[in-house]
Amino acid sequence: MSLDGREALYDGSNSDxxxxxxxxxxxxDVYRFRLSMALSILNRISGVASAVGFGLAVTWLGSLAAGSKEYGRAQRVxxxxxxxxxxAGWGVATxxxxxxxxxxxxxxxxxxxxKHQINEDGRITVAVTGxxxxxxxxxxxxxxRCRRKARVQG
Structure with missing residues (x-):
């Protein structure tokens, strides 16, 4: 018997x-990799990346509340x-x-x-995200840029 993944059958017996x-x-290995599969994986990864980004944003806000020294350090980062x-990655992921x-x-x-709607919606999702x-x-x-220009002029 071949161990080919396309013939994924179980040979056995029932209780009788x-x-x-x-x-x-x-x-x-049975499936052809499709856009919808990649988008499903990316959705999970982007959820984690978005959560990590929000954690960093809260840390940045905490440095703002902690005082000018800590805020200056956070701004350098x-x-x-x-x-x-x-x-930018956090924004795209979110x-x-x-x-x-x-x-x-x-x-x-x-x-x-x-199937054709799922494929079409996948392309639309990528386009709307972009x-x-x-x-x-x-x-x-x-x-x-406007803020930087105002600081230089003012």
């Missing part, structure tokens, strides 16, 4: 002793290029998790379960 050949749950990258959550709410309501993330990051960039 009769021979059975039942399908087992297929392993990952945030203004570092890696800090800015982490903030936006994606939000958009994917809306997709899951639609599924919970019993809609959009056809658009909203671009708007969010663009707005943060423009506001920080």
């Amino acid at each position: 002793g009769h021979f059975l050949r039942r399908p087992m749950s297929p392993h990952l 945030v203004n570092n290029p890696l800090g800015k990258l982490a903030l 936006v994606y998790h939000f958009v994917a959550g809306i997709r899951h709410l639609i599924w919970d309501d019993g809609h959009r379960f056809e 658009g909203l993330s671009g708007v969010l990051l663009g707005a943060v960039f423009v506001l920080s």
Whole structure:
């Protein structure tokens, strides 16, 4: 008997002793990797990343409450290029998790379960995430430039 994953059958017997050949749950090598699978994995990862980012945001707020010395230290971390990258990643992860959550709410309501609808919604989810993330990051960039310019002039 071949151990090919596509023929995932269980050979055994039932309680009466009769021979059975039942399908087992297929392993990952049975499925073709699809966008919807990647988006499901990304939804879980983005949820964790978003939670970690909110924890860091609370830490930043705590440094604000702790005084100018601690706040200055936190600002140096945030203004570092890696800090800015982490903030951008947090924003994208939070936006994606939000958009994917809306997709899951639609599924919970019993809609959009056809294979072509799931694939279409996956592409829409990626596009909406990209658009909203671009708007969010663009707005943060423009506001920080305006704030910096006001500080230099004032």
